[in-house]
Each structure stands twice: as C-alpha cells, then as structure tokens.
Amino acid sequence: MRYLFALAFTLFALNLSAQDMLPNIKVNDMDGQAVEVSDFGKDGKITIFSFWATWCSPCKKELNNLVDLYDEWLADEIPVEIVAVSIDDQRNVSKIKPYVNGQAWEYTVLLDTNQDLMRSLAIQNVPYTLMVDQKGEIIYRHSGYVEGDEYELEDKIFELIE
Numbered sequence: 001m002r003y004l005f006a007l008a009f010t011l012f013a014l015n016l017s018a019q020d021m022l023p024n025i026k027v028n029d030m031d032g033q034a035v036e037v038s039d040f041g042k043d044g045k046i047t048i049f050s051f052w053a054t055w056c057s058p059c060k061k062e063l064n065n066l067v068d069l070y071d072e073w074l075a076d077e078i079p080v081e082i083v084a085v086s087i088d089d090q091r092n093v094s095k096i097k098p099y100v101n102g103q104a105w106e107y108t109v110l111l112d113t114n115q116d117l118m119r120s121l122a123i124q125n126v127p128y129t130l131m132v133d134q135k136g137e138i139i140y141r142h143s144g145y146v147e148g149d150e151y152e153l154e155d156k157i158f159e160l161i162e
Helices: 002-018 037-042 057-075 093-101 116-120 149-161
Strands: 026-029 034-036 046-052 080-086 108-111 128-132 138-143
Touching: 034 037, 037 046, 046 057, 046 149, 057 080, 057 149, 080 093, 093 108, 128 149, 138 149
Parallel strands: 046 080, 080 108
Antiparallel strands: 026 034, 026 108, 046 128, 128 138
16 A cells, blocks of 8 residues: 555656646647647747736636736846736637637737647646746646735746846
8 A cells, every 4th residue: 555655656746747847738829720739938038927818817807917017027138028828618718719809918819719728837727827937847836816926926027037
C-alpha cells in the first residue's frame, strides 16, 4: 500500500511539474484563425491568461477592472499581454464577439469552446488567471476573483521586470 501511495504521489508531482509550460494546443481567435497557445510564452512578454465566460459575472468584472491597469502597463512600456480565453461552448460562442466589441478590451480573445486548453491546464472553473513569464514558464495561478485581485497580479508583474 505504501508503494502505491509513493508511486501515485510521484506521478502527481511529475504531472504538476509538466504543467510549468503552456501546452501545445491550438484554439481559435474571434476571427476563426487557429492560434498555437504555446507561442505566447516565446515572445519575451509576460502573458496573463484570463479564463472567462459570457455567463460569468466575476470573470467579466475582472477583465473590465484590468482595462485601466493594462493601459498603464502599455503606456509604461511594460512587456505584458492579456489573453482572454472564453470557455463558452458552441451554443454560446455567438455571444462572445458582440460582448467583447461592446467592451473597452484591447485583449487578444481566444475561444476554448471544447475546453481542451482549460482541461490541459487542470483548471476546474472560471474565473481563472495564470501568468506566464518572459521565458514561457507558468509562474502564477489564481482561481476566482475578488475586487482588488488585479493588484496582486500587478505586483507579480513588477517582480518580474525588476
């Protein structure tokens, strides 16, 4: 029994360490173009992935609250990019583009309609945020959203660029 527990623990630990990089998965952007997710970690920018859905109020609140901070980061020439990953399914995908167009988002928006990306990153629910450093390593994960969480994210960015 101890042997099985030790084996299970080792496999679990190996699986966690394997998730330090973005997976090689393609998803579509809002224009239907295929995008390789792992490419985001290779351009020298800090990338923030925010998983959201049109039916998720805290998700939309987080993305809306990031708008002003994102504008400041870009104005200060901080090498950062926000990618909003919608997990809306095929039935609701038609709601995404009109919603995004009505917002002040300058984000890249990806569609994970089959939730393949979400599953590959072991994400259970939305909102969910993860940060990838300039070398493509996942360095921060956060589940849920409470007003002010965006400042914790900002602190992590400043730690990376110092």
